[in-house]
Amino acid sequence: MLAPTRDPMTPSERRAGVGLASIFALRMLGLFLILPVFSLAAQKLPGGDNLTLVGIALGAYGLTQALFLIPFGMASDRLGRKPLIVFGLLLFAAGCFVAALANDIYFLIAGRILQGAGAISAVVTALAADLTREQHRTKVMAMIGSSIGLVFAGSLVIAPTLFALVGLHGMFVVTGVLSLAAIFIVTRVIPPAPPIVRPAPGGSARALLDPQLLRLNFGIFSLHLMQMAMFIVIPSALRTIGNLPLPEHWKVYLPAVLGSFVLMVPAILYAERRGRVKQVFVAALGLLLLTEIGFIFGRGSFVSLVMLVFSFFVAFNVLEAMLPSLVSRVAPANMRGLALGVYNTTQAAGLFVGAGMGGYLVQNVSGDAVFVVCSAMALIWLLLAVSMRQPPLRRQQAA
Numbered sequence: 001m002l003a004p005t006r007d008p009m010t011p012s013e014r015r016a017g018v019g020l021a022s023i024f025a026l027r028m029l030g031l032f033l034i035l036p037v038f039s040l041a042a043q044k045l046p047g048g049d050n051l052t053l054v055g056i057a058l059g060a061y062g063l064t065q066a067l068f069l070i071p072f073g074m075a076s077d078r079l080g081r082k083p084l085i086v087f088g089l090l091l092f093a094a095g096c097f098v099a100a101l102a103n104d105i106y107f108l109i110a111g112r113i114l115q116g117a118g119a120i121s122a123v124v125t126a127l128a129a130d131l132t133r134e135q136h137r138t139k140v141m142a143m144i145g146s147s148i149g150l151v152f153a154g155s156l157v158i159a160p161t162l163f164a165l166v167g168l169h170g171m172f173v174v175t176g177v178l179s180l181a182a183i184f185i186v187t188r189v190i191p192p193a194p195p196i197v198r199p200a201p202g203g204s205a206r207a208l209l210d211p212q213l214l215r216l217n218f219g220i221f222s223l224h225l226m227q228m229a230m231f232i233v234i235p236s237a238l239r240t241i242g243n244l245p246l247p248e249h250w251k252v253y254l255p256a257v258l259g260s261f262v263l264m265v266p267a268i269l270y271a272e273r274r275g276r277v278k279q280v281f282v283a284a285l286g287l288l289l290l291t292e293i294g295f296i297f298g299r300g301s302f303v304s305l306v307m308l309v310f311s312f313f314v315a316f317n318v319l320e321a322m323l324p325s326l327v328s329r330v331a332p333a334n335m336r337g338l339a340l341g342v343y344n345t346t347q348a349a350g351l352f353v354g355a356g357m358g359g360y361l362v363q364n365v366s367g368d369a370v371f372v373v374c375s376a377m378a379l380i381w382l383l384l385a386v387s388m389r390q391p392p393l394r395r396q397q398a399a
Contacts, residue, residue, distance in 0.1 A: 009132075009136045009139065012131070012191045013131065013132045013133070013136055013140070015189065015190070015191055016127075016128065016131035016132060016140065016190060016191050017128070017132070017139070017140040017143045017144075018143070018189075019185050019186075019189040019190040020124055020127065020128050020131075020140070020143075020144060020190065021140075021143040021144045021146070021147040022147070022182070022185050022189075023085070023089075023124060023182045023185055023186060023190075024121075024124060024144050024147055024148055025147040025148065025150070025151045026178040026179065026181055026182040026185075027089070027092065027120075027178065027179055027182055028147075028148050028151050028152070029151045029154075029155060029175075029178060031061070031115075031175070032151055032152050032155035032159075033155045033158065033159050033162060033171055033174070033175065034159070034168070034171055034172070034175070038057075038058055038168070041163065041167070041168035042054045042057055042058075042105060042108060042168070045102065045103070045104055045105050045108060046103070046104040046105065047104045047105035047106060048105045050105070053105045053106075053109070054105065056109055057105060057108050057109045057112050058112070060109050060112040060113045060116060061112045061113075061115050061116040062116065062348060062351065062352065063113075063116065064113050064114075064115075064116030064117045064119070065116045065119045065121075065348055066345055066348040066349065066352075067116075067119075068116070068117055068118075068119035069119045069121065069122050069341045069344045069345045069348065070122075070338065070341035070342060070345055071119075071341070072084055072088060072119045072120060072122060072123055072337075072341060073122040073123060073126065073337035073338050073339075073340055073341025073342075073344075074337060074338045074341060075337070076122075076123040076126060076127075076337035077126075077334060077335060077336070077337040077338055080193060081123050081124075081126060081127035081130065081193050081337070082127070082186055082187070082190070082193055084120065084123045085120050085123050085124060085127070085186050086183055086186055086187070087118075088117075088118035088119060088120035088123065089118060089120065089179050089180070089182050089183050089186070090118070090183070091114060091115075091117045091118035092114075092115050092117075092118030092120075092176075092179045093118075093176040093177075093179040093180050094114055094176075095111050095112065095113070095114030095115030095116070095117070095118070096111070096115060096172045096173070096175040096176030096179060097111075097172070097173070097176045098110060098111035098114055099111025099112060099115065099169075099172040100169045100170070100172035100173045100176065101169075102169070111172070118179075119344075121344045122337060122340035122341040122343065122344045123337060123340075124144075125141070125144070125324050125328070125340045125344075126328070126336040126337045126340050127190070127193060128140050128141065128144065128328075129324075129325075129328035129336055129340075130193055130194050130336070131190075131191055131193070131194075134329055135272055136272070137325040137328060137329070138268050138271065138272055138277070138321055138322055138325040139268060139269070139272065140325075141321045141322070141324050141325045142264060142265065142268050142317075142321035144321075145317060145320045145321045146261050146264075146317070146321075149257045149260075149261065149313075149317060150257070150258075150261075152257070153250065153253055153254040153257045153258070157250055157254070159171075160247070162174070210330060210331075212326075212330045212388060212389065213327065213330050213331060213339060213342075213343075215384050215385065215388055216323055216326055216327050216330070216343065217342060217343055217346045218346075218381065218384065219319070219323055219381050219384075219385070220323050220343055220346055220347045220350065221346040221347065221349055221350040221353075222350065222377045222378070222380070222381045223288075223316065223319055223320065223323070223347075223350065223381075224347050224348075224350035224351045224354060225350040225351075225353050225354035225357070225374075225377060226288075226292065226354065226374040226377060226378065227316065227350075227351075227354065228350070228351050228352075228353075228354030228355040228358060229354040229355070229357055229358030229361070229370050229373070229374055230295070230312070230358070230370065230371070230374060231358075232355070232358035232359055232362050232370065233295075233358070233362060233367040233370050233371070234305075234309065235249060236367075237299055237305055237367070238252060238302075238305065241299070241300070241301070241302050241305055242302035242305065242306075244302075252306055252309060253309070255310075256306070256309050256310040256313045257313055257317075259310055259313075259314075260310065260313035260314040260316070260317045261317065263314050264314065264317045264318050264321065267280050267284070267318050268280070268318065268321055268322070271322070275390075277322065277326070277390065278385075278388065278389075278390045280318070280322070281318075281319070281322050281326075281385060282382070282385050282386060284314075284315045284318040284319050284322070285315070285319065285378065285381060285382045285385050286382060287311060287314065287315040288312070288315035288316070288319065288378050289375060289378040289379055289382055290311075291308055291311040291312045291315060292371050292374045292375040292378050293371075293375050294308045294311070295308055295371040295374075296368055296371045296372060296375065323343075324340065324343065327339055327340055327343050328340065357370075357373065358370050361373065
């Protein structure tokens with residue numbers, strides 16, 4: 001197969017990529033900032049001595065996200081991407097301000113539920129696909145994924161200091177303000193969205209039952225199941241094997257995330273420019289499988305544990321960037337919002353199942369059992385990916 005000729009991104013595509021990555025970053029920064037401090041701070045509210053309610057408050061966001069991702073995606077196929085993104089950001093900001101005013105754990109739960117109702121992830125990803133040509137789409141998805149990874153790593157460092165300055169209520173105010181700032185980017189920075197092409201009647205079921213989409217949905221479910229299950233084990237391993245206290249775990253995660261981006265970018269550029277998307281995708285899956293097996297046998301020393309964490313992030317970030325791009329290629333253009341809504345819902349399901357499964361296995365079996373199950377999931381996914389079709393690279397006019 002001949003290598004595609006060089007075809008750089010247009011200014012409009014670059015502006016779309018940077019703008020949409022910024023929207024994700026601003027919104028996710030607000031979410032990630034509270035994670036390191038939430039469980040302890042929420043216990044100081046009336047009713048916070050009930051740890052079940054504290055857990056519900058933390059998880060309520062994910063529950064409403066899972067409920068609203070598909071409706072938001074479907075609505076964006078009919079009403080347009082930008083109006084739904086702005087509406088979702090307003091809901092999210094409203095939830096932030098409700099949580100900031102919370103005077104008990106129940107009020108805080110209400111705020112978290114409202115935050116989660118602004119389920120715009122699929123709509124933002126669909127808009128990214130609308131505004132970029134296929135040969136550059138994975139790069140834009142990588143920009144979005146990288147922004148999320150950097151924000152997550154940065155929040156581990158920033159959160160304790162910010163909490164000391166403004167407290168939990170103040171952090172929710174900061175989160176709401178960041179969400180409103182993202183609306184400015186949507187309306188002023190992101191290029192105009194293309195005209196809506198309404199879905200044909202009865203097309204949704206055919207699109208969602210496409211074997212290629214089912215493979216990709218299984219993939220994102222498996223990837224985030226593995227992520228959550230693994231991180232039930234890894235923090236305690238860093239503490240016991242490396243004598244690294246919890247507040248210093250960012251010293252492992254941050255270099256691993258940043259280093260993985262250095263390797264992710266060349267892999268994605270090679271896949272897109274050389275028409276080797278399937279080959280790079282399968283290679284990343286192979287690395288993921290080897291890493292999960294490595295965690296079973298090689299996490300006895302601190303150095304090997306750190307190297308395996310780094311290896312996981314390399315595979316994770318490559319796959320995380322390529323999966324939504326592949327979904328947008330397979331799904332018809334007029335049903336991208338729905339297809340990506342289903343994709344993001346299976347992602348949320350993977351997070352939920354992985355966390356529950358990981359906790360159960362660690363408590364009732366062993367840490368090794370977690371990585372055995374993760375290895376099995378990675379192997380099944382790899383076998384499914386080997387049989388997938390090489391995605392065609394259709395040349396399109398720049399958005």
